[in-house]
Amino acid sequence: MTKKESFIKAITFRKCFPVPYVIRFTIEAEERYQSFLGGTFDEILDTGSYAVFSQTNSGWLEVRPGYFKDYFGITWNKTKDRTLGIVDRYPIDKPSLKGFQFPSADDLPVFKYIERNNSCFPDHFHFLSIGFTLFERAWSIVGMENLMQWMLLEPEFVHDLLDNIVEYNIKLIQESAKIGGLDGVRFGDDWAGQNGLLIGGDLWREFIKPRLMRMCDAAKAENLYIGQHCCGKVESLIPDMIEVGIDVFDPFQPEVMDIYDVFKSFNGKISFMGGLSIQKTLPYGSIKEVSDASYKLLDELGSQGGYIFSPSHALTGDIPPENIREMINIVRHQSKNF
Amino acid sequence: MSEILEKIAYCVEFGKINQQSPYPPDMKGQLGADELTKEALDTGLAPEDILKKGLVIGMERIGIKFRENKVFVPQVLMSAKAMSTAIEHLKPFFQSGDVKRSGIFIIGTVAGDLHDIGKNLVSMMVEGNGWEVVDLGTDVSADKFVNAIKDNPGSHVGLSALLTTTMINMEHILKEVKAASPETRVLIGGAPVSEDFKNKIGADFYSPDPQGAVEYLNSLVA
Known part of the structure; x- marks a missing residue:
């Protein structure tokens, strides 16, 4: 069975051994781990990850040292956080789209990554990963505080802004699918913080959900599975995610939800990817604690189907390499005990 | 609490900035924290009371609701905006020392x-x-x-x-x-x-x- 077949088996709620897994690194973590190993390191090959991601967050133009322009023409300051960065200047400061040009999805750097991943990893599950999909894309254009206030004060503008973003995303999905080789699309939008939803369920259902459904429909029309990344305490939106057609939810953070309880509640309706804490266990736990948490996830969730093992985000630079090595060893050398 | 101070607290709690503001929809056309604060000053209420018994009470209420996940960031932002608009009227009293900040x-x-x-x-x-x-x-x-x-x-x-x-x-x-x-x-x-x-x-x-x-x-x- 190929990694792709195993991944699909797991996210369609069938028992699968070994339990498929995905391990991703931030730039800082990859450099540290490579240095620890004392040689070259490949995130896909040397972890044995089951999925590859062709990302719209790659292929940005470096306009000056440490500053990168994304596909929407927005400049991000990556001088401190080299993986994510923050917006340097929001192009819209008034609730008007006048003068703002949305990008065309006809020719984008991500298309080359899709071709490359098709060529290099034909047996892996292949995601088109649309970072800053909708909510995050909107605040990257107007600023988070403006976006949230305008949802209440200027709702027509926000609807218009989001509609334009959705049109772009749907075109991006369709153009990417034309290349072939994709198995899924993964949306990335953080709708929640550590303690709860940022905009609340009502505004989310007014502004985000109908558009998420449109994007899901577009992906399903291309026979793609759908992943949704959303950090934070977002448990209350899981039934909505199921309703719109999300197949796999990540990062499944144990700090903000009882992941075992959530899994039990929704298994068979949505699958989960993540679960190993990058806020606590991986950066601050002992090797044994990493080992125990990893085995628990594999044994209790992985054994049932509907689960992809993964850290609860891309690994960060503060995680001891010894802990990373332990986690990789465990998932690469799974011995069936369920 | 006097009626106008309660109204000011209510406007801050529910993010009613001024009469023109369309938010919240069920207070459309009503006076907001801006006008009510000015009115309270004009009627001779002590600026300190307007701050501590009106504006601050509203912010305290929204803070508690936010902690309990009954409201979310957009509503807090509106409350903060209502508060800051009203505070503009109190600035001369901060400068003169008639109203003291907590720290x-x-x-x-x-x-x-x-x-x-x-x-x-x-x-x-x-x-x-x-x-x-x-x-x-x-x-x-x-x-x-x-x-x-x-x-x-x-x-x-x-x-x-x-x-x-x-x-x-x-x-x-x-x-x-x-x-x-x-x-x-x-x-x-x-x-x-x-x-x-x-x-x-x-x-x-x-x-x-x-x-x-x-x-x-x-x-x-x-």
Whole structure:
């Protein structure tokens, strides 16, 4: 069975051994781990990850040292956080789209990554990963505080802004699918913080959900599975995610939800990817604690189907390499005990 | 509480900035915190009472609702906007000394971290509860915090971080602040921050929500 077949088996709620897994690194973590190993390191090959991601967050133009322009023409300051960065200047400061040009999805750097991943990893599950999909894309254009206030004060503008973003995303999905080789699309939008939803369920259902459904429909029309990344305490939106057609939810953070309880509640309706804490266990736990948490996830969730093992985000630079090595060893050398 | 002070508190709680504002929809056309504060001053109410018995009460209510996940960031932003619009009318009284702030709170996102939404929320809530806030912005070094404390004697400090990779910088900043000003209370917060981490580095207070920071600061001047 190929990694792709195993991944699909797991996210369609069938028992699968070994339990498929995905391990991703931030730039800082990859450099540290490579240095620890004392040689070259490949995130896909040397972890044995089951999925590859062709990302719209790659292929940005470096306009000056440490500053990168994304596909929407927005400049991000990556001088401190080299993986994510923050917006340097929001192009819209008034609730008007006048003068703002949305990008065309006809020719984008991500298309080359899709071709490359098709060529290099034909047996892996292949995601088109649309970072800053909708909510995050909107605040990257107007600023988070403006976006949230305008949802209440200027709702027509926000609807218009989001509609334009959705049109772009749907075109991006369709153009990417034309290349072939994709198995899924993964949306990335953080709708929640550590303690709860940022905009609340009502505004989310007014502004985000109908558009998420449109994007899901577009992906399903291309026979793609759908992943949704959303950090934070977002448990209350899981039934909505199921309703719109999300197949796999990540990062499944144990700090903000009882992941075992959530899994039990929704298994068979949505699958989960993540679960190993990058806020606590991986950066601050002992090797044994990493080992125990990893085995628990594999044994209790992985054994049932509907689960992809993964850290609860891309690994960060503060995680001891010894802990990373332990986690990789465990998932690469799974011995069936369920 | 007088009727107008209750109205002011209500406008802040529900984010009714002024009569023109379309939000909240069920208060369309009604006077907002802006007009009511001016009216209260015109009728001779003490500015201190307008602040402490009107505006601050509204912010306190929204802070509690936010902590309980009954409202969310957009509603808090509207309340903060209503508050700041009303505060404009009180500025001359702050300058003349007729109205006194509860104290000075210095806040910043720690060195290495450029994120600001959490910091801004705490800043708005603390300011809305009668404190003067000195916002040092993001990526703030220990030196900047220490200098700000020197410029604002008797102040307290809030450190914010979004990431585990930057949270660790709180420890160094805390040490520098305490070395320069042992009596300064240092509050910490941010997504990965916890009570355990607070205890580990020896900070004075941790809160998972802005209202907790407000209540702690208020307890220092009670």
